[in-house]
Amino acid sequence: MATAAFWCTKCDTQYAKWQGRCRECGGWSTVIAATPDAAAIAEAPEAAPLASFATAVHDRLITGITEVDRVLGGGLVPGSVVLIGGEPGVGKSTLLLQMAQSLHARDARVFYLSGEESGAQVSLRAKRLGLACEFAFVHVHDFASVKALLVKEHPSIAIVDSLQTLTDAAVAGEAGSLSQVRAITAQLVAIAKEQSIVLILVGHVTKDGQVAGPKTLEHLVDCVAYLETREDGATRILRAAKNRFGATGEIGVFAMEVQGLIPLQNPGAHFLEHPTALPAGSVITATIDGTRALACEIQSLITKTAYGMPQRRASGVDASRMQLIIAL
Template sequence: MVKKKTKFTCQTCGYESAKWMGKCPGCSAWNTLVEEIEQKSPRRGAFNHTASTILSKPSPITSIETISEPRIYTKSKEFDRVLGGGIVRGSLVLIGGDPGIGKSTLLLQVSSQLARENRVLYISGEESVKQTKLRSDRLGVTSDELFVLAETDLEHISQSISEVEPAFVVVDSIQTMYHSEINSAPGSVSQVRECTSELMRIAKTKGIAIFIVGHVTKEGSIAGPRILEHMVDTVLYFEGERHHTYRILRAVKNRFGSTNEMGIFEMKETGLEEVANPSEIFLEERSQGAAGSTVVASMEGTRPVLVEIQALISPTSFGNPRRMATGIDQNRVSLLMAVLEKRVGLLLQNQDAYLKVAGGVKLDEPAIDLAVAISIASSFRDKPTGATDVFVGEVGLTGEVRRVSRIEQRVQEAAKLGFQRVIIPERNLGGWSIPKGVNVVGVSDVRQALQYALGG
């Protein structure tokens, strides 16, 4: 009997070793090498299931004819916005998120919307057909063009796709799928890589848009090899707290659109409902007259969103003061506190600082610097800012307030929600129309901004 050869494969980066090691030399992760049976090298010409049967030849790019196909829109404008304006035929989209966050619910609702004009195949490797039916009844999903399949064998899935001939396919999830030619367990690096490669071939050759669900690790990244995110066209993350009703859909990779877009949904008993105006949601519980609270107009892709930034500054009881931030980069908070101490004269070196973006949103653009600085100064001096003030601007190390992009859209969003004064960089004044009822104030440095915001 021929002895089977084994190898050890890292489940994070795919590094292969002849013997087991505690620490992976490729990604420096601990206890990630798993023993797998080594595959024999296929004979020349025998490995055809991942290659096209028609050999392609190199051709000049000027001689290639393109046909502009319109994108397919769903009933969810938030979902279409994150994808870059709709679904592209032949695309492979990966959606990741924490367990129970609503990935399957979102895709089942999108499948129902697409099934009104197209044929959709929903493949579940984690639920039976009856369980999927029970969830669809709860969500009100009914369509004769929505086909459901409970299968994990990729060969049977490929045959079903050829028989049904759908325009869209949903695979839930990629970690449960396996290929019979790979002897490793489902969810391993070899299985995930091979199954994704086969689904990518089906999507590109047949022009089928395929959505695959990916599990995430405890660090928040998608489980499996890193090559999984490189192979697909679009990577979406479904974020949110399980104990809160709001969910945020973000794009971290998109070959057909921007990666700065954000879609907001609310989880209800009947499923996910899109939030048309997220600014009202983030500001509905704001306390009036509270020190340390400011409002910033942040751009999330092509849409301005008004978000509340809260700061709590208190004397420290330790040798080293604490700096904690939720939704903002902690290094940026330390930088702005150093600017306030050096350029404005606020003694913050013996103060603990706690900052938070209300609503669970993550902000990373430079235009939030001024609002963060005003919030810190407001809490330190225990003076509230105006209830109808909005702050926008980037703060430099010398204390200057630098210009930001798309200032007109930010001010219009503030005017729409009833804010009366917007403090912006001085260099952003002029060249655009100011909405009625809004007082736009231009400032050149942080000290001047504090005089307008706190009166000194």
């Protein structure tokens, strides 16, 4: 007889004994008993030399957005799964809408699956961005429906916005729980590989730093990119944290405007406060982020002090590193 195990349907923590309240996430009545089924007797697969497998060269799907293609390593690889994370309101859905329309204009069969917003809401935002809204849209929450749709329609690209809104009736836990998100993602990855569909998944990162989805899913997907915002609030940076088909650490820079996220071809000039004439106390230097060289402006301000020893403070750079450079 199999030994009973207990696990939390909200945070996936396992216990040897039943708990009324999960000690990890604090959820009440979320710990249930799970008895694993007897292992099925399976036939051993046949092994063959690796060189005997046919290698198919797939042409990448160019999104048409230069900064996105740069981060992805030259475009989307058929059968790959891309996870895009970021804080709420950073512009993930806006970027995906622009990608969907651009890919559709390049004759790609795009399906946009949304569980957060209705078709009327997404259409209103797309029209505000000046998009034609010609790609297919589906409002869905049930994962079984998503699975049936992907197998039946076989799109070139499917965008799921977002993972936390899908529910699988065969998996215990509420929508957005670790058990649900992990099981759904694993099945989506299998479908993408079998059907050669590009899947773009959206995962949320909360403002208080609690990452319930994207971090636990990084090992399941092929590419992980995070959309970040700078202090000015008008600049967005798409950063590749993992990429099986390109360089890791590559960045794409966008300006948030009324028309959406606008790629910056020369982000160095965007970061300079005085691009033409430098005032006294300012200098322009080159930095490397990913494989891209960026120009940045460093300003210094000197004032008289009433202290016995001078004080040196830094904003935007590491203070210890600044002290070391000054000493050298």
